[in-house]
Amino acid sequence: MQEKQAVIIGAGPAGLTAALELLERTDIKPVVIEQSCHMGGISRTIEYKGNRMDLGGHRFFSKTDRVMNWWLRLFPLAPDMQSLPADADEALQVMLLRQRKSRIYYLGKFFDYPVTLSLDTLTKLGPGRTMLILLSYLRSAIHPIKDERNLEEFFINRFGRRLYKTFFQSYTEKLWGVACVDISAEWGAQRIKGLSIMRTLQHAARRIVHAREDLAQKGSETSLIEQFLYPPRGPGQMWEAVAARVRQGGGEIWEDFRVDMVRLEGDRVAAVEAVHAATGERRAFPGDHFFSSMPMRELVRCLQADVPASIREVSEGLVYRDFLTVGLLLRELNIRDGKREAQGLVRDNWIYIQEPGVKMGRIQIFNNWSPYLVADPDTVWIGLEYFCQEGDELWSLEDGELIDRAAGELASMGMIGPGEVLDGTVVRMPKAYPAYFGTYERFPVLRDYLDRFENLWLVGRNGLHKYNNQDHSMLTAMLAVDNILEARTDKSNIWDVNVEDEYLEST
Ligand SMILES: Cc1cc2nc3c(=O)[nH]c(=O)nc-3n(C[C@H](O)[C@H](O)[C@H](O)COP(=O)(O)OP(=O)(O)OC[C@H]3O[C@@H](n4cnc5c(N)ncnc54)[C@H](O)[C@@H]3O)c2cc1C
Numbered sequence: 001m002q003e004k005q006a007v008i009i010g011a012g013p014a015g016l017t018a019a020l021e022l023l024e025r026t027d028i029k030p031v032v033i034e035q036s037c038h039m040g041g042i043s044r045t046i047e048y049k050g051n052r053m054d055l056g057g058h059r060f061f062s063k064t065d066r067v068m069n070w071w072l073r074l075f076p077l078a079p080d081m082q083s084l085p086a087d088a089d090e091a092l093q094v095m096l097l098r099q100r101k102s103r104i105y106y107l108g109k110f111f112d113y114p115v116t117l118s119l120d121t122l123t124k125l126g127p128g129r130t131m132l133i134l135l136s137y138l139r140s141a142i143h144p145i146k147d148e149r150n151l152e153e154f155f156i157n158r159f160g161r162r163l164y165k166t167f168f169q170s171y172t173e174k175l176w177g178v179a180c181v182d183i184s185a186e187w188g189a190q191r192i193k194g195l196s197i198m199r200t201l202q203h204a205a206r207r208i209v210h211a212r213e214d215l216a217q218k219g220s221e222t223s224l225i226e227q228f229l230y231p232p233r234g235p236g237q238m239w240e241a242v243a244a245r246v247r248q249g250g251g252e253i254w255e256d257f258r259v260d261m262v263r264l265e266g267d268r269v270a271a272v273e274a275v276h277a278a279t280g281e282r283r284a285f286p287g288d289h290f291f292s293s294m295p296m297r298e299l300v301r302c303l304q305a306d307v308p309a310s311i312r313e314v315s316e317g318l319v320y321r322d323f324l325t326v327g328l329l330l331r332e333l334n335i336r337d338g339k340r341e342a343q344g345l346v347r348d349n350w351i352y353i354q355e356p357g358v359k360m361g362r363i364q365i366f367n368n369w370s371p372y373l374v375a376d377p378d379t380v381w382i383g384l385e386y387f388c389q390e391g392d393e394l395w396s397l398e399d400g401e402l403i404d405r406a407a408g409e410l411a412s413m414g415m416i417g418p419g420e421v422l423d424g425t426v427v428r429m430p431k432a433y434p435a436y437f438g439t440y441e442r443f444p445v446l447r448d449y450l451d452r453f454e455n456l457w458l459v460g461r462n463g464l465h466k467y468n469n470q471d472h473s474m475l476t477a478m479l480a481v482d483n484i485l486e487a488r489t490d491k492s493n494i495w496d497v498n499v500e501d502e503y504l505e506s507t
Helices: 011-025 067-072 119-125 128-141 151-157 161-176 185-192 198-209 235-250 296-302 308-314 398-411 440-451 472-484
Strands: 004-009 028-033 043-046 051-054 095-097 102-106 108-115 227-230 253-254 257-265 268-276 282-286 289-290 317-329 350-353 362-363 381-390 421-438 455-460
Touching: 004 011, 004 268, 004 282, 011 028, 011 235, 011 289, 028 257, 043 235, 043 421, 051 235, 051 317, 051 381, 067 198, 067 227, 067 235, 067 472, 102 161, 102 308, 108 119, 128 151, 128 161, 128 268, 151 161, 151 185, 161 381, 161 421, 185 440, 235 253, 257 296, 282 472, 296 317, 296 440, 296 472, 308 440, 317 398, 317 440, 381 398, 381 455, 421 440, 455 472
Parallel strands: 004 028, 004 289, 028 253, 102 350, 289 455
Antiparallel strands: 043 051, 095 227, 102 108, 257 268, 268 282, 317 381, 317 421, 350 362, 362 381
């Protein structure tokens, strides 16, 4: 009998999870097709002259035990940092347990993130601003906006107009490039549903009572979690290890091949075709099952079918937000905060920049994610994040100009002095964020259309056009494999992932 084969588009967390699950739980051979030469997709780790960085810091955290156990089976929890060797890669295949620290930089001051109603916050805001925030919160609590239609109304109902304007509006609009009134309230419902002033206060109270929570922190809103797992050499280390297992187990991974055609036979996918980036070689990959983690818009373009005009219109109208990170190697970062941190580097994993006029969204301090990301411990290795649109002014700047501009913004906030920048690099990531505007309102018709192809399993983040994190993306792949094993063609369990959850990346 001929061996069964599953063709998987994309070697990100979803695609690689599908491949390993198929190998370990079925007799179906996985064949992964990846357009780049990197493993991990958006969750890959970039190496630059011995320094490593994520595209955004990637916390490993899930409320789903199945995913937590999957990670810990591959990379067990490290006993402690001191016992780890400096080099040997094998021994580094562990998870570090990291404490989260992140703050908001606003009005030239640092505020805790999530914002706490502490004396420190109130002092920094000043009595006038504090009073206005309180009054506007009370107003929203007493007279909430009925039938929230957009994200602005969603925020105002939970935080009051003043607090929304102070801490939420600018960052959210920077991220999406559109006004909060033009983003559906559903985005808030999915990403920050559980977060409100009351939940923040409850969380603060619980912190006092229970100094340390369990690893899964199931009682916490996801945006409030305080510790997370992290591979010593970044998320890419995990995905490279998974790819190695897939290959060792007899699966195939075709790098530098971009899928540009999906051949159909009735309501089934028969094969995909892919082209090699450098040689132009074209190959066909026939299969019994097909997993797609490529963006839905591109997938529909690849379908060799008479896609109804109404469906094509929805898929063409899907919007994405792109992202770039400027990695800077510094002699020193001039941020000091409080007596405890007066010496050495601050402890933040990342800092949100709310300062008016500054385009950067966040600063990642990679030394604080893992010391193994930094080649020389006497240097500071940071990532300055910008949200943009492929082809816009920022995206199109030369790398050198981007590095100068990012360093200039840091200097304008007094975070570096002259001569502190030792080196820099730029990484651009298209389609980092699937957006909940554009034609998203009509998304169900696209979903129904693609769901009819019974052996086509949409998985992951852009694969489902959903704000999925690594854990959600992995879970969609695991469920698709479950469905294959159970001969289930209904895909609703995959779409249900991350509907009841809160989000992980923070607003
Ligand atoms: C700034 C930022 C911060 C984040 N922080 C976190 C975090 O802290 N924790 C967390 O868990 N998650 C985080 N995420 C989310 C995480 O990156 C994604 O959930 C995850 O990478 C999605 O996995 P995926 O496999 O679905 O897709 P991707 O990672 O996008 O991988 C898809 C792969 O498919 C390939 N591909 C696309 N089209 C084709 C084609 N036509 N042919 C062949 N290959 C193709 C791509 O090259 C890519 O390798 C963050 C994301 C961003 C943008």
